[in-house]
Amino acid sequence: MADISQQLQEQVLQARSGGEKLNIVGGGTKAFMGREPSPDAGTLNVGGHTGIVDYHPVELVMTVRAGTPLSDIEAALAEQGQAMHCEPPHFGPDSTIGGTLACNLSGPARPWAGSVRDQVLGIRLLNGKGEQLRFGGEVMKNVAGYDVSRLQAGALGTLGVITEISMKVMPGPAASLTLVQDMTIDEVLHYMNSRAAEPKPITAACWVDGKVYLRLSGAKSAVEATAAKWSGEVMGNGQAFWRSVQDMQHEFFANDDSPLWRFSVNSTAANPAMEGKWFIDWAGSQRWFRGAGELGDMEPLARAAGGQVSLFRGGDRSGEVMHSQPNALKAIQRRVKNSFDPDGIFNPGRLYSWL
Amino acid sequence: MTTKPKISKAELADQFRTFVDADFVITDDETMKPYECDGMSMYCEMPLLVVLPETVTQVQRIMRICHEYGVPVVARGAGTGLSAGAMPNKEGVVLSLAKFNRILHIDPLARTANLxxxxxxxxxxxxxxxYGLYYGPDPSSQIACTIGGNVAENSGGVHCLKYGLTVHNILSVEMVTAEGDVVTVGSDGLDGCGMDLLALLTGSEGLLGIVTEVKIRLLPKPEVAQVVMAGFDSVQKAGDAVGGIISHGIIPAGLEMMDGYAIVAADDFAGAGYPREAKALLLCEVDGTEEEVHEHIAEAEAVFRKLGATSVRTSQSEQERALLWLGRKSAFPAVGRISPDYYCMDGTIPRRHIAFVLAEMEKMSEEFGLRVANVFHAGDGNLHPLILFDANVPGEFERTEAFGASILKMCVDVGGCITGEHGVGVEKIRQMAIQFSDQELEQFHDVKAAFDPAGILNPGKGVPALKFCQEYRSLEYKQHKHEHTEAAHG
Incomplete structure (x- = not known):
């Protein structure tokens, strides 16, 4: 529990006056994401800025400093029977809430429960002028001013230092079980989407190694009644399976050095025709690919599938790793970056070479 | 900031008429009159002209011309907004999107719609x-309001706590920029690359771009929905019951509260069979599978009884459910019947302060000499106090506005905000200075400039000029000091 916001502010002001750049680091567990950090930049460590600032279980809202480890947050929530419904991945014990929002990472429940971005209600942000700003708030509905809080999701820290986050939390499910059955990759997209279109308590759907896994969560009676109607075997260790998907510890994700590609596409789109291995999550919306290829070759395939592709982990990280942006959006994003960080202090080139 | 446009009304109309059907470039006062305000009719202004394009290319050409000549552009959907966000600019164009009224495609398997x-x-x-699907956000104006306006305001409704706001239910928008470029923000995938511009655009009140297409997510229609109505003899008990339900682990599809005034007015209007003697009423809707609803309804009834409900009634049919909701949904017109005019406020507070806030509001009501009725999205803390007044009594609207401003200030003081779903527009622009510092407001202006360097999109709305804020804050300060001094002397 420590509030180091003053120290962080001083460091930003110093960097600004000295014309320096800063790489923002929380727990340091997601260093593999984005483009290579700029070697000339200093480090701004937010990992020491920790602690739950405010938590009222009845409000379903928690306010927490950005460097707080996810595990601390989840432990506090679990005591009250609550959880972060977006199921953020832990890449080790040090993964923080700030890094999770900056990278916009959510787990298997994402299509149903929403993303970390969806659950954010407000933030405190240190911008490139060293100003401590507060956007959004601690209430579910707030439309005063632009939604600068959610703008941070996926920006990889290029707009400023997130120092505090208020987010919506939810009750944990009363019951949960997983159904598993054999299915080919050709059949599974239609199957998962059809199941998702039924008004049943489905909260996760993925496919890997010729098997489809569906998770049901909610009121015990509803979960059991649905499981009795749907095909598939009840899995003994369902919880452990989903944990391995959430934290990317499933064996599909082993071998960190070989390139791991992420396709974020239309859930029903035919799978891109490429040689390699696939892990299909989010009922078809998120597809992980392991195989050879270049970003430039994959982009048209992702676009044809209604979405985007990025090099999530491994491979060459000196070039672009994110789906390219059309010129008009590039110009807007450059200007937005400039509006928050006019001297380009934060995470230069981490998201795109031009940002 | 815009300066005086460098083109005359006639020249501008002539330019538009070269590519927009001449009948839909409106320049005469009589035909423009319906456009002078939105749902917040206390704020009116006549525009320079009104144009109704029907293709994206036409919107682009309009934007290019307006950009070139520095002409303000106010986008308009159905004009149901409640913060004067679509009030025209007297030197600008109202760009009505009324002709963009087609559902382009519904994909039942992917559960999406292009609109x-x-x-x-x-x-x-x-x-x-x-297809057994529906769209989650359901603002009270849903019969008339449009999806483009919903994106502009980040509209909610009674089902937000469980199903989210507009921002949670859209995948992408196609937008024409201030400079006339067409861009698509977002994709069919759930989480894309780069900063989340889609979130930034949602709720931006027409200040960042003109939305020309929206792709939304649809939800499977729940098998069953049932509503429990519970009456309480105090607001405090009803507030505690809201917390009780949520602590129990139930997330209701809708959780609404009404105070004594609103209960009687709504019951007179709709004949919903509300407990008229109650001081507070909760409507708690649970939806899901049959098993789940059965389980949760029984629990909700038990929680309400345990926490002191004086009456509990559960809908036993769709017809009864509709009737119970009818009272709530017609609360605004119902209150409208007991007063010549009413002014609908829209603050949000942390739910635990509900009893305090309502008690304070009652005190203010006496102080300002104006009645107030309360309907409240209790699940997500969104208050809708309805201040009753008579616009024909000189000074009464001004008093109403002052009362409203005091309510919003109190919302901020207890950790809430000045608007939950109606937006800032013109109406709440002064109160922005209560919720945000100058540095924060300046950051908003800088964000706006990143999208609209010339400042032609809905100028003067949403974010106040800083000079104005300092004046407002010092006025507040003086008032506060004055009250303080009076109290000390009293």
């Missing part, structure tokens, strides 16, 4: 019903 911005909110769910 033109002028499609009415309710029409989406009506069309999707054939």
């Amino acid at each position: 033109q911005p002028g499609v009415r909110n309710l029409a989406i769910s009506e069309e999707a019903a054939q």
Whole structure:
């Protein structure tokens, strides 16, 4: 529990006056994401800025400093029977809430429960002028001013230092079980989407190694009644399976050095025709690919599938790793970056070479 | 900031008429009159002219011309907004998207729909019903309001706590920029690359771009929905019951509260069979599978009884459910019947302060000499105090506005905000200075400039000029000091 916001502010002001750049680091567990950090930049460590600032279980809202480890947050929530419904991945014990929002990472429940971005209600942000700003708030509905809080999701820290986050939390499910059955990759997209279109308590759907896994969560009676109607075997260790998907510890994700590609596409789109291995999550919306290829070759395939592709982990990280942006959006994003960080202090080139 | 446009009204109209059907470039006062305000009719202004394009290319050309000549552009959907966000600029163009009213495509398997911005909110769910799907956000104006306006305001409704706001239910928007470029923000995938511009655009009140197409997510229609109505003899007990339900682990599809005034007015209007003697009423809707609803309804009834409900009634049919909701949904017109005029406020507070806030509001009501009725999205803390007044009594609207401003200030003081779903527009622009510092407001202006360097999109709305804020804050300070001094002397 420590509030180091003053120290962080001083460091930003110093960097600004000295014309320096800063790489923002929380727990340091997601260093593999984005483009290579700029070697000339200093480090701004937010990992020491920790602690739950405010938590009222009845409000379903928690306010927490950005460097707080996810595990601390989840432990506090679990005591009250609550959880972060977006199921953020832990890449080790040090993964923080700030890094999770900056990278916009959510787990298997994402299509149903929403993303970390969806659950954010407000933030405190240190911008490139060293100003401590507060956007959004601690209430579910707030439309005063632009939604600068959610703008941070996926920006990889290029707009400023997130120092505090208020987010919506939810009750944990009363019951949960997983159904598993054999299915080919050709059949599974239609199957998962059809199941998702039924008004049943489905909260996760993925496919890997010729098997489809569906998770049901909610009121015990509803979960059991649905499981009795749907095909598939009840899995003994369902919880452990989903944990391995959430934290990317499933064996599909082993071998960190070989390139791991992420396709974020239309859930029903035919799978891109490429040689390699696939892990299909989010009922078809998120597809992980392991195989050879270049970003430039994959982009048209992702676009044809209604979405985007990025090099999530491994491979060459000196070039672009994110789906390219059309010129008009590039110009807007450059200007937005400039509006928050006019001297380009934060995470230069981490998201795109031009940002 | 815009300066005086460098083109005359006649020249501008002539330019538009070269590519927009001449009948839909409106320049005469009589035909423009309906455009002078939105749902917040206390704020009116006549525009320079009104144009109703029907293609994206036409919107682009309009924007290019307006950009070139520095002409303000106010986008308009159905004009149901409640913060004067669509009030015209007297030197600008009202760009109506009324002709963009087609549902372009529904994909039942992917559970998505492509919509033109002028499609009415309710029409989406009506069309999707054939696939067993519906659209989550359901603002009270859903019969008339459009999806483009919903994106501009980040509209909610009674089901937000469980199903989210507009920002949680859209995948992408196609937008024409201030400079006339067409861009698509977002994709069919759930989480894309780069900063989340889609979130930034949602709720930006027409200050960042003109939305010309929206792709939304649809939800499977729940098997069953039932509503429990519980009456309480105090607001405090009803507030505690809201917490009780949530602590129990139930997330209701809708959780609404009404105070004594609103209960009687709504019951007179709709004949819903509300407990008229109650001081507070909760409507708690649970939806899901049959098993789940059965389980949760029994629990909700038990929680309400345990926490002191004086009456508990659960809908036993769709008809009864509709009737119980009818009272709530007609609360605004119902209150409208007991007063010549009413002013609907829209603050949000942390729910634990509900009893305090309502008690304070009662004190203010006496102080300002104006009645107030309360309907409240209790699940997500969104208050809608309805201040009753008579616009024909000189000074009464000014007093109403002052009362409203005091309510919003109190919302901020207890950790809430000045607007939950109606937006800032013109109406709440002064109160922005209460919720945000100058540095924060300046950051908003800088964000706006990143999208609209010339400042032609809906100028003067949403974010106040800083000079204005300092004046407002010092006025507040003086008032506060004055009250303080009076109290000390009293």
